[in-house]
Amino acid sequence: MCDMEGQQSSQGTPVPVCMICEQVGGEGIHILSQFICLECEREIVNTGVDDDLYDYFVERMRALWRDIASDPDTAPGPCYL
Secondary structure (H helix, E strand, C coil): CCCCCCEECCCCCEECEECCCCCECCCEEEECCEEEEHHHHHHHHHCCCCCHHHHHHHHHHHHHHHHHHHCCCCCCCCCCC
């Protein structure tokens, strides 16, 4: 899985790398230590279960949760309502 901070901008700040397509930068969502670009987010939302890409997206999300489960430092804390 790609590290969210794969490269640095000219200002020295981390530039996110999409965990799905591995594109660098752009807009998107951050899920704990990972990033999904806006284009992949839209593709995931609009992909039906009968689409060939569905299994790929499911596997990428499973990899995210496996990484979280194996690294207690990135695991979410308790949730309070």
